[in-house]
Amino acid sequence: MKLKYIPNLICVVRIILVAPIVWSLMQGRYGLALGLILIAGFSDALDGFLARRFDWRTRLGGLLDPAADKLLMFAAYVTLAWIGLVPVWFSAIVVGRDIIIITGAIVYQLYVAPVHGEPTGASKLNTVLQILFVLSTISHAWRGQPPMLALQLLGAGILTTIAISTIQYVTTGFSRAREKGTH
Numbered sequence: 145m146k147l148k149y150i151p152n153l154i155c156v157v158r159i160i161l162v163a164p165i166v167w168s169l170m171q172g173r174y175g176l177a178l179g180l181i182l183i184a185g186f187s188d189a190l191d192g193f194l195a196r197r198f199d200w201r202t203r204l205g206g207l208l209d210p211a212a213d214k215l216l217m218f219a220a221y222v223t224l225a226w227i228g229l230v231p232v233w234f235s236a237i238v239v240g241r242d243i244i245i246i247t248g249a250i251v252y253q254l255y256v257a258p259v260h261g262e263p264t265g266a267s268k269l270n271t272v273l274q275i276l277f278v279l280s281t282i283s284h285a286w287r288g289q290p291p292m293l294a295l296q297l298l299g300a301g302i303l304t305t306i307a308i309s310t311i312q313y314v315t316t317g318f319s320r321a322r323e324k325g326t327h
Contacts, residue, residue, distance in 0.1 A: 148200035151191035174286030270305035
């Protein structure tokens with residue numbers, strides 16, 4: 145195996161971790177779930193560092209990394225809704241946003257031009273808030289901390305950044321598609 149494939153292997157391990165994370169949440173083993181999510185987060189940072197530091201970037205890695213991240217967040221939000229720790233409507237909005245963005249990117253790629261991932265500031269903030277919300281929700285279920293008010297504030301921040309980033313992505317996508325159509 146070539147060294148440049150190590151980040152891809154780490155991504156695959158992160159994808160494999162999704163199943164035990166879901167299982168531990170379903171079993172109410174919140175400490176284990178938190179530990180596994182933290183390992184997944186560390187592996188995400190590690191594979192990114194290795195890819196950048198040693199220029200071990202591959203096309204597959206460029207697809208695997210965001211797919212692993214989306215899969216973990218999708219599984220976490222669906223599972224948290226399933227076990228009643230998060231309202232179903234809230235998880236549906238979080239997951240729905242990603243479905244809209246992914247669908248838009250696929251349509252753009254197929255009919256307009258190659259997609260170049262350019263997350264907006266609101267989108268980056270949304271990702272951070274979503275991760276904090278998942279960790280905080282599991283921690284609250286496990287140890288009662290942080291307080292419910294913190295979860296509500298994180299949830300409000302997520303809904304706000306979802307609205308802003310979705311509008312940004314949709315308007316930017318239509319604008320770029322219109323520009324490509326006039327050339």
